[in-house]
Amino acid sequence: MLLTHDIMQKVPSKAIQKELQIEENTACDWFQFCMEVVLDFIENKSEMIGGDGKVVETDESKFGKRKNHRGHYVEGQWVFGGVERGTGRTFLVAVHDRSAETLIGLIKQWILPGTTIISDCWVAYSSLCEEGYTHFTVNHSITFVDQTTGAHTNTIESTWKHVKVLLSPYNRKADYVYFLAEYMFCHKCKADVDPFCKFTDIVATIDWSNTNSNDEQ
Numbered sequence: 001m002l003l004t005h006d007i008m009q010k011v012p013s014k015a016i017q018k019e020l021q022i023e024e025n026t027a028c029d030w031f032q033f034c035m036e037v038v039l040d041f042i043e044n045k046s047e048m049i050g051g052d053g054k055v056v057e058t059d060e061s062k063f064g065k066r067k068n069h070r071g072h073y074v075e076g077q078w079v080f081g082g083v084e085r086g087t088g089r090t091f092l093v094a095v096h097d098r099s100a101e102t103l104i105g106l107i108k109q110w111i112l113p114g115t116t117i118i119s120d121c122w123v124a125y126s127s128l129c130e131e132g133y134t135h136f137t138v139n140h141s142i143t144f145v146d147q148t149t150g151a152h153t154n155t156i157e158s159t160w161k162h163v164k165v166l167l168s169p170y171n172r173k174a175d176y177v178y179f180l181a182e183y184m185f186c187h188k189c190k191a192d193v194d195p196f197c198k199f200t201d202i203v204a205t206i207d208w209s210n211t212n213s214n215d216e217q
Helices: 003-010 014-019 024-045 100-110 154-167 176-189 195-204 208-216
Strands: 055-066 074-084 090-095 116-119 134-137
Touching: 024 176, 024 195, 055 100, 055 154, 074 100, 074 154, 074 176, 090 100, 090 176, 154 176, 176 195
Parallel strands: 055 116, 116 134
Antiparallel strands: 055 074, 074 090
16 A cells, blocks of 8 residues: 555545644645655665676557447556665656657666666667667567567566556546556565555654744745
8 A cells, every 4th residue: 555545544534624724735745845845755765786797678559448448549657667686776757658769768876787677668768778778688578488588577577567557446537657656665665664654754754943944944
């Protein structure tokens, strides 16, 4: 379950808001503040993944639904991501397109040179070897595991399924920047501490006097 759900459980319902004389705008402002804390944490604490001897699976997936619930056309948001095998370290980024310029730029931003990258055969990845990476592909139109190299993207494919299941019940119209930051936050925290406890620890370190001064300006 994502942190948004945990936070929403702690935002008073409309009945309780009325009883406690809390304006709905106040509750919404609290929720917005929570998501900004998470986004700031991800932006400031994110690290590049991969490196020599490491394998990272990359892929793109479209978040949305089939138009009129039929056919193969899907309206929604493209998301690009990568998962480091062994550690599970992950990045997920909403993108406007799947061009080589966009995807290679993000790979260089998120994945260390010397990494072995495994992807599908999308043409945008064709220059990876020239960028200092070892690159293997798997042709998903034929197989899920390359019979010669053993290359597969099962880990990142599993990640897509997990993220979409979490998004599905209550957040279909999500701001994907916040939603993906939230997922990465929970994923980053879960090995060491409960994500909500980590969130409260972060809030406790905020310099509120400095924040109030900035607001007044």
